[in-house]
Amino acid sequence: MFHLxxxxxxxxxxxxxxxxxxxxxxxxWSPWALLLLxxxxxxxxxxxLLPARKVAEGLELKDKSRLRYPINGFQALVLTALxxxxxxxxxxxxxxxPGMLLPLAxxxxxxxxxxxxxxxxxxxxAPASALAPGGNSGNSMxxxxxxxxxxxxxxxxxxxxxxELRPGLIGWVCINLALLMQEAELRGSPSLAMWLVNGxxxxxxxxxxxxxESVLTTMDIIHDGFGFMLVFGDLAWVPFTYSLxxxxxxYHPQPLGLPMALLICLLKAIGYYIFRGANSQKNTFRKNPxxxxxxxxxTIPTATGRQLLVSGWWGMVRHPNYLxxxxxxxxxxxxxxxxxxxxxxxxxxxxxxxxxxxxxxEQQCLQKYGRAWQEYCKRVPYRIIPxxx
Ligand code: NDP
Numbered sequence: 001m002f003h004l005x006x007x008x009x010x011x012x013x014x015x016x017x018x019x020x021x022x023x024x025x026x027x028x029w030s031p032w033a034l035l036l037l038x039x040x041x042x043x044x045x046x047x048x049l050l051p052a053r054k055v056a057e058g059l060e061l062k063d064k065s066r067l068r069y070p071i072n073g074f075q076a077l078v079l080t081a082l083x084x085x086x087x088x089x090x091x092x093x094x095x096x097x098p099g100m101l102l103p104l105a106x107x108x109x110x111x112x113x114x115x116x117x118x119x120x121x122x123x124x125x126a127p128a129s130a131l132a133p134g135g136n137s138g139n140s141m142x143x144x145x146x147x148x149x150x151x152x153x154x155x156x157x158x159x160x161x162x163x164e165l166r167p168g169l170i171g172w173v174c175i176n177l178a179l180l181m182q183e184a185e186l187r188g189s190p191s192l193a194m195w196l197v198n199g200x201x202x203x204x205x206x207x208x209x210x211x212x213e214s215v216l217t218t219m220d221i222i223h224d225g226f227g228f229m230l231v232f233g234d235l236a237w238v239p240f241t242y243s244l245x246x247x248x249x250x251y252h253p254q255p256l257g258l259p260m261a262l263l264i265c266l267l268k269a270i271g272y273y274i275f276r277g278a279n280s281q282k283n284t285f286r287k288n289p290x291x292x293x294x295x296x297x298x299t300i301p302t303a304t305g306r307q308l309l310v311s312g313w314w315g316m317v318r319h320p321n322y323l324x325x326x327x328x329x330x331x332x333x334x335x336x337x338x339x340x341x342x343x344x345x346x347x348x349x350x351x352x353x354x355x356x357x358x359x360x361x362e363q364q365c366l367q368k369y370g371r372a373w374q375e376y377c378k379r380v381p382y383r384i385i386p387x388x389x
Pocket of ligand 1: 314318321357365
């Protein structure tokens with residue numbers, strides 16, 4: 001993460017070269033950055049605690065109970081945007097944020113370490129039924145990393161659910177916006193490439209928060225413990241590396257003509273269409289298989305009583321949502337031109353993440369559904385890209 005932050009602001013901006021210099025501690029550590037981080041986390045906690053339009057129930061846990069989660073993430077995004085707008089109108093220097101990214105990333109990393117240690121300590125006294133299946137190996141380093149407790153909470157405040165979609169995701173688009181404002185200050189107006197990157201990623205974050213409830217059935221919530229991997233990923237990795245394209249564009253402006261911009265928008269639209277179509281189809285089917293939009297789809301019965309979709313998006317490949325996500329990832333990088341590999345880091349990293357995630361999910365589905373899953377794999381032989389993979 002620090003390599004990417006340093007590379008983006010360096011002249012050559014090379015992904016695969018060692019950084020030209022290593023920053024000293026005085027460049028990394030700033031009490032103001034830590035204070036800003038805590039104000040940010042405090043604001044997001046306050047917005048989480050506001051009354052929600054809906055309270056959703058999670059999947060059944062080992063002890064047969066179900067946790068309840070407030071669905072007010074989109075509201076938190078809108079209120080944050082309003083507060084930002086108000087702040088900027090009374091002189092909040094948002095354009096100064098890019099200059100603080102390094103110490104902010106350092107403060108967030110440090111906070112993630114300490115927070116994960118506290119979570120690990122808390123998990124030592126948690127009942128066995130509260131532990132995550134993978135983070136309970138007895139090897140303390142491994143459990144610290146993967147997360148020992150599945151759903152650590154303080155009262156009704158759920159740490160994992162809070163961190164998954166709020167401070168990091170909303171922080172990511174705020175950093176993007178700050179980079180756009182700084183570009184406008186430097187060059188008179190934001191570039192077309194910067195507008196596209198900001199717009200595309202805002203759509204992604206807005207979508208994740210609008211469909212917040214669907215996070216309750218993801219692997220992160222139902223399977224993975226809350227340890228350093230997710231804490232650091234949610235709080236530090238997402239905002240500081242997912243904003244890499246906008247960081248790159250601030251220091252390395254790229255010309256982008258209208259016809260190319262339109263083609264990139266088309267690619268983003270195709271990616272989003274597949275991503276949203278596939279995710280909504282499965283979520284609707286899991287919630288209510290007789291919903292008219294999914295009732296006509298072909299299915300395979302399983303011994304668990306649940307069914308597997310074998311037509312529609314889920315009949316094309318076994319993870320159509322990953323395909324849409326990858327196409328969108330490419331559309332976020334293309335506005336940065338083809339002169340550097342650095343802005344394509346996200347596409348490379350995300351491909352590796354999704355291939356690994358897909359393999360983990362297949363393993364779990366095979367365990368869950370046995371022969372029905374094998375039958376599904378026979379009927380839908382490709383994993384993510386039709387006729388390729
Ligand atoms: P998925 O939404 O792909 O869910 C996988 C689950 O769906 C399986 O475990 C199974 O669960 C169910 N399923 C699989 N096949 C079928 C079928 N044919 N019919 C019905 N149900 C099926 O999981 P993820 O959590 O990995 O992804 C959610 C979204 O988040 C994706 O769009 C992904 O791209 C995105 N994502 C983005 C990341 C980022 O950093 N930008 C990181 C990770 C994910 P069951 O049968 O129990 O319902």
